[in-house]
Amino acid sequence: MEGEGSGVVTVYGNGAITETKKSPFSVKVGLAQMLRGGVIMDVVNAEQARIAEEAGACAVMALERVPADIRAQGGVARMSDPQLIKEIKRAVTIPVMAKARIGHFVEAQILEAIGIDYVDESEVLTLADDANHINKHNFRIPFVCGCRNLGEALRRIREGAAMIRTKGEAGTGNIIEAVRHVRSVMSDIRVLRNMDDDEVFTFAKNIAAPYDLVMQTKQLGRLPVVHFAAGGVATPADAALMMQLGCDGVFVGSGVFKSGDPAKRARAIVQAVTHYSDPEVLAEVSCGLGEAMVGINLNDVNVERFANRSE
Amino acid sequence: MAVVGVLALQGSFNEHIAALRRLGVKGVEIRKPEQLHTVTSLIIPGGESTTMAKLAEYHNLFPALREFVRMGKPVWGTCAGLIFLANKAIGQKTGGQDLVGGLDCTVHRNFFGSQIQSFETELSVPQLASQEGGPETFRGIFIRAPAIIEAGPEVQVLADYPVSSDRLLSFDSSIKDKMENTEEESKVIVAVRQGNILGTAFHPELTADTRWHSYFVKISMEIGEETLSSLVPAQVSTNHNQLAPIDLPIFQ
Numbered sequence: 001m002e003g004e005g006s007g008v009v010t011v012y013g014n015g016a017i018t019e020t021k022k023s024p025f026s027v028k029v030g031l032a033q034m035l036r037g038g039v040i041m042d043v044v045n046a047e048q049a050r051i052a053e054e055a056g057a058c059a060v061m062a063l064e065r066v067p068a069d070i071r072a073q074g075g076v077a078r079m080s081d082p083q084l085i086k087e088i089k090r091a092v093t094i095p096v097m098a099k100a101r102i103g104h105f106v107e108a109q110i111l112e113a114i115g116i117d118y119v120d121e122s123e124v125l126t127l128a129d130d131a132n133h134i135n136k137h138n139f140r141i142p143f144v145c146g147c148r149n150l151g152e153a154l155r156r157i158r159e160g161a162a163m164i165r166t167k168g169e170a171g172t173g174n175i176i177e178a179v180r181h182v183r184s185v186m187s188d189i190r191v192l193r194n195m196d197d198d199e200v201f202t203f204a205k206n207i208a209a210p211y212d213l214v215m216q217t218k219q220l221g222r223l224p225v226v227h228f229a230a231g232g233v234a235t236p237a238d239a240a241l242m243m244q245l246g247c248d249g250v251f252v253g254s255g256v257f258k259s260g261d262p263a264k265r266a267r268a269i270v271q272a273v274t275h276y277s278d279p280e281v282l283a284e285v286s287c288g289l290g291e292a293m294v295g296i297n298l299n300d301v302n303v304e305r306f307a308n309r310s311e
Numbered sequence: 312m313a314v315v316g317v318l319a320l321q322g323s324f325n326e327h328i329a330a331l332r333r334l335g336v337k338g339v340e341i342r343k344p345e346q347l348h349t350v351t352s353l354i355i356p357g358g359e360s361t362t363m364a365k366l367a368e369y370h371n372l373f374p375a376l377r378e379f380v381r382m383g384k385p386v387w388g389t390c391a392g393l394i395f396l397a398n399k400a401i402g403q404k405t406g407g408q409d410l411v412g413g414l415d416c417t418v419h420r421n422f423f424g425s426q427i428q429s430f431e432t433e434l435s436v437p438q439l440a441s442q443e444g445g446p447e448t449f450r451g452i453f454i455r456a457p458a459i460i461e462a463g464p465e466v467q468v469l470a471d472y473p474v475s476s477d478r479l480l481s482f483d484s485s486i487k488d489k490m491e492n493t494e495e496e497s498k499v500i501v502a503v504r505q506g507n508i509l510g511t512a513f514h515p516e517l518t519a520d521t522r523w524h525s526y527f528v529k530i531s532m533e534i535g536e537e538t539l540s541s542l543v544p545a546q547v548s549t550n551h552n553q554l555a556p557i558d559l560p561i562f563q
Contacts, residue, residue, distance in 0.1 A: 023427075026431060027431055030429070030517050034359065035358075037321040038358070096425075
């Protein structure tokens with residue numbers, strides 16, 4: 001550790017906390033910036049990864065089970081077999097992401113060792129630690145984390161996340177939670193932007209986020225890292241909705257490969273994200289996609305809320 | 312005001328537009344072939360080159376882009392954009408991908424490897440510094456970056472980066488012969504210019520240093536001098552009527 005023996009607490013200045021020698025934060029955030037305006041798709045084997053790449057996905061998320069299956073089958077969901085992730089990595093040239101359980105830093109170390117491009121510390125998997133997240137500054141690979149509101153997003157960034165996604169409600173094919181979470185983040189930022197500087201201290205305390213990041217968000221008028229939508233995107237229209245609400249890109253989990261015609265739907269969602277503000281293109285790509293994934297009504301109290309698993 | 316088109320299919324187009332704005336130049340988003348007629352120069356940003364190629368193919372952009380390059384209009388490709396502009400690319404996905412071409416060189420996609428090998432370095436850029444002033448080095452951010460492993464005689468090298476030569480060999484056996492008599496340390500090319508085509512393997516749009524952008528805008532100005540007056544300033548993108556898009560911070 002740098003600063004050891006100095007007997008002084010290192011303050012945020014000079015990037016002391018966010019900077020590691022081998023992989024500066026700029027490089028971590030940089031990859032996320034290259035993914036902007038793109039779609040990241042969940043895939044469970046090399047064949048699906050190829051379909052996603054052919055459709056124009058900007059990255060794939062390598063998994064053993066898509067969230068819809070995790071939901072249906074229950075039990076403990078863990079990091080995927082590294083063998084499977086390696087196979088997927090070999091099959092495509094686009095970046096490959098993989099999920100680690102929240103707080104399970106050894107799973108993250110394993111993913112780093114096999115040279116994955118991004119780790120998703122995900123609430124979709126069963127929690128490994130219900131109090132702490134992974135200290136993401138200790139890794140050279142970048143992390144993406146979920147959030148439901150601004151406070152949660154900034155806490156994850158302070159822990160070292162270089163990319164943020166909404167939590168939504170994965171595996172439901174129901175966009176309502178993702179909309180709620182994006183709206184919550186965006187409206188908090190709008191409130192923050194119009195706030196007197198004197199009020200920011202209390203605001204930071206109320207949303208339980210580090211003051212410096214709250215202030216940076218206020219100045220920028222957006223999250224200080226790339227912000228994707230995730231959790232419940234099933235149609236091109238859903239994807240374009242998230243883009244118009246202000247997201248930088250979209251994760252599609254079960255929505256593609258749980259539908260009738262995955263290749264066509266994947267391609268349509270990719271186009272919808274690029275042309276999100278052009279209803280004519282959206283109409284064109286939304287035609288004849290076959291069956292969408294079966295949705296789950298979130299008014300049902302028996303549906304487990306993945307989003308509420310972590311704070 | 313000068314106007315530069317930025318191909319906005321996917322990737323870091325917002326960052327390019329923001330860098331241009333810092334120079335007082337308007338960047339307009341280009342998503343469709345007909346929008347290319349409204350600009351005299353174009354930046355192809357970083358992103359996933361396969362994704363951008365797919366999207367370009369869906370909307371039939373390739374013929375228009377090739378025509379744009381062939382007419383000698385200034386084009387600058389960063390990272391994925393450099394791959395687009397190369398005449399030949401290796402290390403592509405199964406089935407290959409379409410290229411625009413025009414730049415006489417061979418580019419190795421993902422030359423430096425996956426994200427864990429992504430890095431930041433100070434590149435020596437004498438050419439750029441002599442024209443644009445500032446320090447002799449430029450902060451190069453390489454993200455799953457490509458590299459130029461072979462360049463034609465017409466191509467002017469603006470920056471290179473040292474790598475070990477066995478690394479170069481392991482990637483491509485066809486260049487083995489040429490490398491035989493070189494020493495251990497070798498170099499790959501990371502920034503080039505050929506006529507009005509500019510290519511960088513790194514991402515100037517992710518830094519606060521706008522010298523590459525200014526260099527490119529000057530190329531466009533030289534060319535566009537006569538045509539500039541006849542230019543109708545962009546009513547291209549529908550997004551531009553809204554508030555100026557907000558950008559990510561630049562991490563120092």
